[in-house]
Amino acid sequence: MRLYDFDASVENFLSYLLLERGLSPNTTAAYRRDLREWGSFCAGAGAPPLPPEQETLSLFQRHLSRGEKSPATKQRIIAALRTWMRYLEQEGEGGGDVRLPSLPGRKEGLPRILSEGEVDRLFQACEGAGPLELRDRALFETAYGCGLRAGELCGLRLGDVDFQAKVLRAFGKGEKERAIPFLGQVSERVAFYLEKGRPLLLKAPSDVLFLTRSGNPMKREDIWRTLRKRGAKAGIPASRLHPHVLRHSFASHLLRRGMDQRSLQELLGHSSIATTEKYLHFDLELRDVYDKAHPRA
Template sequence: MNWTDALAAYDRDLRARGSAERTRRAYGVDLGGFSEWAGEQGLDPGDVRHRDVRRYGAGLSNAGAAPATVARKLAAIRGLYGYLVRVEKVGSNPAELVSSPKRSEKLPTVLSTEQMRSLLERIPARTPLELRDRAMLELAYSCGLRCEEIVNLDEGALDFETEQLRVLGKGQKERLLPVGEPAQRALRRYLDKGRRALLADPREGALFLSKSGRRLSNSDVTRRLGLWTREAALAAGVSPHALRHSFATHLLEGGADLRTIQELLGHASISTTQVYTRVDAARLRDTYAASHPRA
């Protein structure tokens, strides 16, 4: 099997298992770089050994790649060879025992409850786009949604009777999420007055529409959040994912347990959710340092 066939087969497998297009594209870029390097070494997929993967990772680090970047590329190689082992094209996974470089402990951006209130309540409800943005960001914070999950919502996703939102997350995994009253009110206003005005084609099923009546993109959500972040005079760099981080951190501060937060966020592993315990501990240290007379 050559590299072209191996990468194409792996991409088909990822698609069949419900991986998002953006994830598949990122894997394609990372594996394309590795296959190009391996080809220059005269290596086909079946020729690659543990030492080759380790040498490739070391070369990336020596070239100045960040630890997170190297770790991501090694994970892509590990995933490819996991698939090739599964379909019996190779005998073992050469990336399995290659350790990823240690990443720096970078805590996620989190807005305070007051900052979140300021951000959301700063958005007026005069125009269809403002109604949309208020509903979209209220819902994102109320449910801790990923950006991809926001744009993929369809019109009937929220059941107002049960007060639950049906979300399709990573790997096409569905989850039902409770929705707070402010988000429900904002969404009702948008559906009654905003979406109808934006709708150009009755066949369009997306919940949140652009000004031309089409489904929003991830960049649309990021751009609109940036606009309202500036209006609320918050620090730059607030991404849609910061609303998700804030959702999880505020739940933890309010007494929710990690398992519940894991379910709400749709994390496959509790270890992913544990980053919020570090955020909470960091906040406690900052509060202590600022408040205690002998800190």
């Protein structure tokens, strides 16, 4: 049986995902981490990682099932392994004579959301005339008003914001571009930040919209720290906060106001309507009555 170079195969696979399937660098990096789990297990078991052997696959699945990783992480690792094995078969590198490992069961969690009152308190916690206060208010207004992922917020450039056309361009998973309405307080707060706040944060030429205190582009961890800091000031428990909480709240609030799922799917950039449908299953603990399609439009 021919043995293949596992590391080279993984890198070729990642290039295929990035260049041919259009997946984002973050997603391909996650595939690399997950396949390293398989490689490390095989090294410890004294088994070749490539081509995958049926007995080793079964042992790996048992190893994962007994481990302490979350069900979601276990499922993701197996999904990465399955995708890689399909690629191997496609490229003639083996894998066609073994069964694909089955995906472990996963209990779907519902996204955590904030009430409209909590969102207002979070915005109020950013009140002030300093550049960081102006940035944080514009950042949160954009996250909530446009339903952006944390990575999409970090990736925003000045040219992605069109005040005249009232449209914001976002680049989601797989670098898929979508246009989102850019109206009301969102537009006003971003314009105010650009005029009064961003110039004081800018240390060197940059077209990145949201900057740190030192003038660098904001990263996901910067958004997380900012959210925790402002959330604490607003009296919101840390357990209710996570980088996508404003995006999830945006989706839930729009559905409660009567937006149809297909329109919401387009706004969120979901490739599958099934991903959008999970917002319908919230326990509607806060049955707010709304007049418009969005509280801050």
